[in-house]
Amino acid sequence: MSTDNDAATQVQPSAHRDNAREDALNDAQGISKKDVTAPALGPRGMLRWAWTQLTSMRTALMLLLLLAIAAVPGSIFPQRVQDSFAVQTYIEDNPTLGPVLDFFQMFDVYSSVWFSAIYILLFISLIGCIIPRARKHYQQMTSPPPRTPRRLDRLPEYGALELTSDGPDPEIALTEAGKVLKKRRYRVDVRRHEDGTGSVGAEKGYLREIGNIVFHVSLVGVLIFVAAGAMFSYRGQKVLIEDEAFVNALVAYDNFYPGTWFQEENLEPFSIRLDSFERAFDRQLFDGEPNPNYGQALDFTAEVTIQDGPQSEPEQTELKVNHPLSLGGGAQIYLVGNGYAPVITIRDGEGEVAFSGPVITRPDDPLYTSMAVVKAPDAAPEQLGFVGLFLPTAHDTGDGLAISIDPELGNPELHLNSYAGDLGLDEGVPQNVYVLDTEDLTELNARDADAGGIAIGPGETHELPEGLGSIEFEVVQDYVAIDIHYNPGTTAILIFALTATAGLITSLFLRRRRAWVTVEQNEHGRTLVSYGLLARGEDFRLRDENIALRTEFEKTWPVRPPEENNES
């Protein structure tokens, strides 16, 4: 090695360390190696050069760092995979920046062209790196350990022992050295010369590189099954009110998101019915006072009846958070939400029932202060709409405003504004059922209107002004929101994730070592054993291996203390 290199090593203490090990071997073998090759000319040469560049460790490193940076915007901007409504709101709120960000796919980061480009290149680089490595490793495992270097004392770890005159001659010592190395689980190759001397080449820790290859191949496996799983998957959402049943068919879903290769006949015809729903809240008192978490939800249990296909028997069971039900050949059913559904009947100005049924209200806080929207497009002479709150335990704050003070049904009340006019449902434009656009409607009831707001409890009816109708609050029912997911890739992904981890642990903590022992006869006729050790990859305990080997050798042979050498 040149002195320039030495200086560089000192400026950056560990620079070229791993390569320095290889260099040490070459140095010991007496080989000088040039590691810079100029790109060959011509298109094929260029291609080969580009391939070499792509599969180099430096490129892989750059792509890794680029991938980390590219993932960050997905946590800053709302993502369509998570909440397409939030993305829409963001673009409306930022009319200048929003479309620009959208053009650069900042709201679809993880399916964007640029993000995909990075990870696809990374995986190509990975495959291009791992295949030749696997081939090379196979060759190394099936061929004897590397030939013995000429100068063992140039290896990172080195030792020598001079045996006493009554010790074994070189031929026997060579055999025994091989045995010692075998006992330390090296793969051993004894190389004898004609004069009885010779050397032993040994290597162990082949699993380290196998672990490395398994880790990287497993990552490819994870990627393949993530993609394939997503292709065949589907997920959907459904709100189930007490006593309502859901049959797994496309029309029954509130929302449905199929994978690219989803086919309708893949839906297994299972059904699930909500029999009842229980909520449990924290009611503990500390010294007679409500504890700081008083009223916090502790448990949700949905009692359901499931039927796994028309041929199966109906079965009663529980659906809880963290405990999904598995139905229909792999579809999972999750309890993701719940709330109250007050049963409301609306009569129009002509006394006809314009609406009757449970209304799903959306809880806005832990006290179940819930948003309620009711639309009665069948009302005559004018269509009717209602917007307001459902309060499970209503409490009048004194200035006419009511709030919910408890999540359970202590004093349920509906507080609504009412509107008359064209609800806009007849134009065929899809509308959000949870939103009522009141801009073009006539306000009938509101807290600051002449007629005042509507505030009714169960069993109460409120007459609308101008004889336009009435609203009746009958009882309160419970509802649950369930998610139905089907992804055939998850088991394979989990298995590959675990093999990846096993490979990772093996490749990080197992050590690959090479050892050589030479046995000669010195000028005093005594047997001289020298040995050298070389690590491949990180190895912080090579010194310990040296000491362990030396101890084994000293147990095997009578060794002359080194001091005597100085005197003789």
Place this chain on the structure above:
Amino acid sequence: MTVAPLSAHLPQINVELAEYSELFMLISAFIYTFAFILFTVDLVRSSATIRRVEAELAAEQQEERTRRLVGAAAPGHDAASAPPSQPTATDAELVDDDLAYMGASRPFANVAVALTAVAAAAHGFAVIARGVAAARWPLANMYEFLTAAALLVSVVFLLVLLRRDLRFLGIFVLGLVVTMMAGATMGFPTPIGHVQPALQSPWIAIHVTLAVSAMAVFTLTFAMNVLQLVQSRRERVLEGEPKGRFERNLGKAQFMRLVPSAFSLESWAYRLNAVGFVFWTLGPLITGAIWANESWGRYWGWDPKEVWTFVIWVVYAGYLHARATRGWTGNRAAWLSIIGFICIIINYTVVNIWFPGLHSYAGLPE
């Protein structure tokens, strides 16, 4: 006193034990602070320590020279170990690359280590008591996460100290521990309580504990990598002519002589980072995905917390690759490890507080 019955089969909170937990948390924070001060005194007095050690070494050498004059046999050296460089009075070896304990006695640092152990015991009681009082794994909000992470940092530090001389890290480790304890008790005080249904899963014990363990390991390597950068600059300064006041002061900084070489710091940080990376793979990444699949119906959904878990994993993966890349070992790899730790801090603070997501369990005041 009438107590309303709790449904959901959850036991009552043990209020008294919870109060003891908070008390011991404060006590340990104060002891940590005292240990931190003693580590600082040790740093300030490092030049005195070095002078004493150098005097001892010089005396030893004098003795040896006398022995040699009398004609005693020169010590032969073991072929198995590299010949130790003979220390001279001016450039005494105060630390070695294996971080073994050397002769230098550092009373202030030793007392600081003892205090850290006492504090860790009180701290351990506080964390366990909190869990027992609430009858659940005590890792459900930012307060509990931060106090547990601080406990693991000091326990890992103490465990390594049993075998290796990491006292040079004391001021940094204790500084971080005190910051974490202050952050937990002042920034995110959270009254004891049960947890929401989504968190009532045995996975919390595995998933979050592995995350905290990884964080503790990465905290230690962060301190080592920062010191590595300083030490490597100092090594460069000592070789050539110092330029500017900063470099002159750095060259004279006595404390840095008690710190191992940049090479050794890098190796040790790498060994710990490898362990941290396995924790991160198993904890936040894999068990996180398993739990997400059980609780939310998908194993991965690019929730902000998931995004940053991925980013951190990729950065440390980059660090591991950098160590095998020509020209990327040494300081560049150290920078990657430091960036990884900064990402962890962002993941814990910015993401928890400002990015809404499914992991909004922080228990932050509204």
